[in-house]
Amino acid sequence: MTALLEIAGLSGSYGQGEVLHDIDLQVGAREFLAVIGANTAGKSTLLRAISGLLPQVTGRIAFDGTDITALPANRIPALGIAHVPEGRHVFPMMSVEENLRMGAYALDDRRRADRGIERVFGLFPRLKERRRQLAGTLSGGEQQMVAVGRGMMLEPRLLILDEPSLGLAPMVVEEMHDRLLEIHAEGVAILLVEQNVGLALDCADRAYVLASGRIELQGPADELARDDRIRQAYLGI
Amino acid sequence: MQTIYTLTQTLVDGLLIGGIYAVISIGLSLVFGVMHIVNFAHAEFLMIGMFVAWYAWAWLGLDPMLGAFLALGVTFLLGMGMQRVLIKPILAAPQVAQIFLTVGLLFALENAALLLFGADYRSVSTPYQTEALSLFASGGERIIVPYAKLFAFLMALGLGASVWLFLQRTRTGQAMRATAQDATAARLMGIDTDRMYMLAFGLGTGTTAFGGAVILPYITASPTVGSQYVVLMFTAVVLGGLGSVAGAVVGGLLVGLIQSFSALVLPIQLQNLILFVIFIAVLALKPEGILSRRTG
Numbered sequence: 001m002t003a004l005l006e007i008a009g010l011s012g013s014y015g016q017g018e019v020l021h022d023i024d025l026q027v028g029a030r031e032f033l034a035v036i037g038a039n040t041a042g043k044s045t046l047l048r049a050i051s052g053l054l055p056q057v058t059g060r061i062a063f064d065g066t067d068i069t070a071l072p073a074n075r076i077p078a079l080g081i082a083h084v085p086e087g088r089h090v091f092p093m094m095s096v097e098e099n100l101r102m103g104a105y106a107l108d109d110r111r112r113a114d115r116g117i118e119r120v121f122g123l124f125p126r127l128k129e130r131r132r133q134l135a136g137t138l139s140g141g142e143q144q145m146v147a148v149g150r151g152m153m154l155e156p157r158l159l160i161l162d163e164p165s166l167g168l169a170p171m172v173v174e175e176m177h178d179r180l181l182e183i184h185a186e187g188v189a190i191l192l193v194e195q196n197v198g199l200a201l202d203c204a205d206r207a208y209v210l211a212s213g214r215i216e217l218q219g220p221a222d223e224l225a226r227d228d229r230i231r232q233a234y235l236g237i
Numbered sequence: 238m239q240t241i242y243t244l245t246q247t248l249v250d251g252l253l254i255g256g257i258y259a260v261i262s263i264g265l266s267l268v269f270g271v272m273h274i275v276n277f278a279h280a281e282f283l284m285i286g287m288f289v290a291w292y293a294w295a296w297l298g299l300d301p302m303l304g305a306f307l308a309l310g311v312t313f314l315l316g317m318g319m320q321r322v323l324i325k326p327i328l329a330a331p332q333v334a335q336i337f338l339t340v341g342l343l344f345a346l347e348n349a350a351l352l353l354f355g356a357d358y359r360s361v362s363t364p365y366q367t368e369a370l371s372l373f374a375s376g377g378e379r380i381i382v383p384y385a386k387l388f389a390f391l392m393a394l395g396l397g398a399s400v401w402l403f404l405q406r407t408r409t410g411q412a413m414r415a416t417a418q419d420a421t422a423a424r425l426m427g428i429d430t431d432r433m434y435m436l437a438f439g440l441g442t443g444t445t446a447f448g449g450a451v452i453l454p455y456i457t458a459s460p461t462v463g464s465q466y467v468v469l470m471f472t473a474v475v476l477g478g479l480g481s482v483a484g485a486v487v488g489g490l491l492v493g494l495i496q497s498f499s500a501l502v503l504p505i506q507l508q509n510l511i512l513f514v515i516f517i518a519v520l521a522l523k524p525e526g527i528l529s530r531r532t533g
Binding site for chain 2: 051052053072073074075076077078082083085089090091092093094098101102103105106108150
């Protein structure tokens with residue numbers, strides 16, 4: 001299997017003190033991959049490194065065979081990588097529809113954006129009702145829908161999600177994960193960072209466990225879900 | 238008691254000057270909104286705009302209403318260059334460093350102007366300068382609208398509307414608004430935020446310079462002319478809500494109206510007194526500006 005995203009020997013820092021150490025990680029085409037770990041394990045930093053938001057990176061990150069390690073963040077989306085950041089980061093003073101259209105900025109194609117809007121409204125009908133509302137006035141769950149929908153506007157080959165269930169009500173979390181499975185079923189590869197380990201392992205094909213900036217464990221998600229170390233450390237069973 | 242004519246005249250005067258305050262404040266607000274930098278040197282670009290328009294008139298015979306477009310172009314490029322060389326390195330610096338830089342830039346620009354243009358007051362003469370529209374004349378009463386102020390107002394209105402349309406309707410304008418609202422998210426959308434910062438600074442300085450150029454027929458240019466406007470500009474922007482273009486327009490019009498109406502009850506030398514009392518009251522009671530909407 002050739003990997004869609006291939007990370008080899010990746011280390012990175014924000015300036016002082018390395019936060020990622022020698023990471024090797026692959027995401028296959030159409031794969032659903034989860035990265036789990038404690039709060040400060042470096043999960044978000046790893047995602048930021050992929051998206052070009054981490055100032056100092058060594059090692060190699062390749063997407064579809066192309067080295068993207070040194071690419072600035074704004075050049076990454078055009079390759080087909082959509083990153084839904086932690087904390088949602090919607091544009092608060094733009095309407096829901098304007099937010100979604102910004103997601104297609106890198107495509108620069110009005111017709112594809114129009115089709116994307118309809119597809120996102122199919123995925124999240126709630127957003128269609130709220131299309132004219134300012135995103136900053138939405139509930140947390142609705143903002144997360146905007147953030148994921150905005151990512152999907154890019155017609156990505158890889159969708160990166162950072163803690164999409166953080167701070168959401170349990171019912172909304174369930175719905176969000178159903179939508180992620182739906183997106184995955186359409187053929188989009190997913191790289192999910194999630195503090196809700198049970199849910200993450202439930203959705204994913206494979207998972208990596210990150211601890212103190214290193215890969216500690218990896219394997220098929222169902223095997224990890226049965227692993228005693230994981231059960232004790234993250235599932236509390 | 239004031240007659241209806243006096244009140245209407247006051248309203249017209251306030252709106253005419255308020256429109257100018259609006260367009261010069263849009264530039265300041267844009268720079269703050271996109272870059273979150275308070276540019277204390279911003280009023281100097283109004284002065285530069287006036288001088289560009291003056292030289293365009295003196296050397297090329299261009300009317301300031303046309304010279305304004307030249308001023309816009311020149312200061313747009315100048316602003317972009319300055320952003321690249323001076324502002325960009327301190328974008329992530331502590332606020333103190335930013336204040337030092339822009340205040341320093343204010344003095345540097347003012348003195349450079351003194352060196353280049355001399356301390357003389359420069360004015361233009363245009364055919365419409367001394368003409369005025371006379372409206373609703375009856376008996377001894379009428380409403381006077383000087384052409385110079387009317388043209389300046391209309392030009393300001395046109396540019397303000399263009400900037401607004403640019404921000405709302407164009408791909409680059411939308412990217413600029415996205416950058417202003419969340420720069421990290423903007424980069425994740427594929428927006429070159431460094432380019433947006435540069436464009437926003439150029440557009441901000443250009444807009445303010447345009448506002449300076451169109452008032453040249455009734456305000457004389459000098460290297461220190463910016464200082465007459467800097468406080469008014471900041472007042473307008475804070476009244477309307479920092480970073481909001483619509484807010485800058487409302488704030489600018491309000492400043493003009495408050496100045497104009499306070500001249501009815503107070504001596505003209507005190508025309509800014511009521512303005513600043515209102516300014517301080519807004520800062521104390523609604524510091525986010527009177528036009529701001531709260532978002533969750």
